[in-house]
Amino acid sequence: xxxxxxxxxxxxxxxxxxxxxxxxxxxxxxxxxxxxxxxxxxxxxxxxxxxxxxxxxxxxxxxxxxxxxxxxxxxxxxxxxxxxxxxxxxxxxxxxxxxxxxxxxxxxxxxxxxxxxxxxxxxxxxxxxxxxxxxxxxxxxxxxxxxxxxxxxxxxxxxxxxxxxxxxxxxxxxxxxxxxxxxxxxxxxxxxxxxxxxxxxxxxxxxxxxxxxxxxxxxxxxxxxxxxxxxxxxxxxxxxxxxxxxxxxxxxxxxxxxxxxxxxxxxxxxxxxxxxxxxxxxxxxxxxxxxxxxxx
Numbered sequence: 001x002x003x004x005x006x007x008x009x010x011x012x013x014x015x016x017x018x019x020x021x022x023x024x025x026x027x028x029x030x031x032x033x034x035x036x037x038x039x040x041x042x043x044x045x046x047x048x049x050x051x052x053x054x055x056x057x058x059x060x061x062x063x064x065x066x067x068x069x070x071x072x073x074x075x076x077x078x079x080x081x082x083x084x085x086x087x088x089x090x091x092x093x094x095x096x097x098x099x100x101x102x103x104x105x106x107x108x109x110x111x112x113x114x115x116x117x118x119x120x121x122x123x124x125x126x127x128x129x130x131x132x133x134x135x136x137x138x139x140x141x142x143x144x145x146x147x148x149x150x151x152x153x154x155x156x157x158x159x160x161x162x163x164x165x166x167x168x169x170x171x172x173x174x175x176x177x178x179x180x181x182x183x184x185x186x187x188x189x190x191x192x193x194x195x196x197x198x199x200x201x202x203x204x205x206x207x208x209x210x211x212x213x214x215x216x217x218x219x220x221x222x223x224x225x226x227x228x229x230x231x232x233x234x235x236x237x238x239x240x241x242x243x244x245x246x247x248x249x250x251x252x253x254x255x256x257x258x259x260x261x262x263x264x265x266x267x268x269x270x271x272x273x274x275x276x277x278x279x280x281x282x283x284x285x286x287x288x289x290x291x292x293x294x295x296x
Contacts, residue, residue: 183252
């Protein structure tokens with residue numbers, strides 16, 4: 001796999017590349033897991049070095065909580081897109097036996113804020129400017145058809161400057177995520193199939209990361225059979241048609257981010273130069289697995 005150099009990526013992808021480690025560190029840092037444990041959730045599902053992988057009940061309940069009080073697992077599954085629905089439904093039902101929406105949202109915010117302060121500093125130079133730019137991008141974004149983005153928008157911004165920065169980054173991150181789901185749904189793929197296509201497209205082994213989405217071996221094999229029958233896989237390899245389809249989905253997602261890109265405008269270079277090293281610090285501290293790249 002050849003990785004596309006950052007300087008040649010479309011601006012829409014560069015935005016996601018720099019906000020993803022910052023916004024999504026919440027799923028891998030000890031401060032967040034300890035906050036959830038204080039509510040009664042179990043600890044992380046596994047620990048690899050400095051990185052703690054999420055407890056699924058806490059993950060689905062906390063990330064889904066912006067969608068509403070006691071939100072149904074069916075709605076959470078629809079909003080997250082790529083997970084096996086029964087797994088999500090069961091995890092959310094158990095999660096609401098443990099906590100309520102205000103408590104889990106407060107734990108989420110506390111964990112995110114304290115962990116980012118640890119990883120990138122209490123008040124790094126440019127924090128306020130970056131927050132203002134990300135807020136401007138979120139304000140320009142459309143919420144139609146975007147459940148997670150709209151749920152986060154309904155919460156407003158934390159008073160803590162680092163919390164406000166994290167919320168703004170998370171809004172920008174989830175806006176692209178919502179659009180990405182729309183793009184692969186439009187391509188007539190289901191939740192299992194998009195994961196199966198994405199692993200080899202990213203240069204990962206077939207049926208690797210997609211396993212974390214709850215699918216059984218039989219379900220994965222059935223999904224592979226469907227993709228082969230449509231000409232997207234030849235054996236275990238992506239066909240030219242399969243690779244083109246997966247790239248087309250990413251391009252369609254880029255196109256749905258054009259208002260966000262326009263709102264960033266001439267501040268793009270400065271924002272990328274500021275957030276890139278912060279993301280690297282997050283990764284070095286075990287707050288996110290790897291730097292986000294795209295294949296060719």
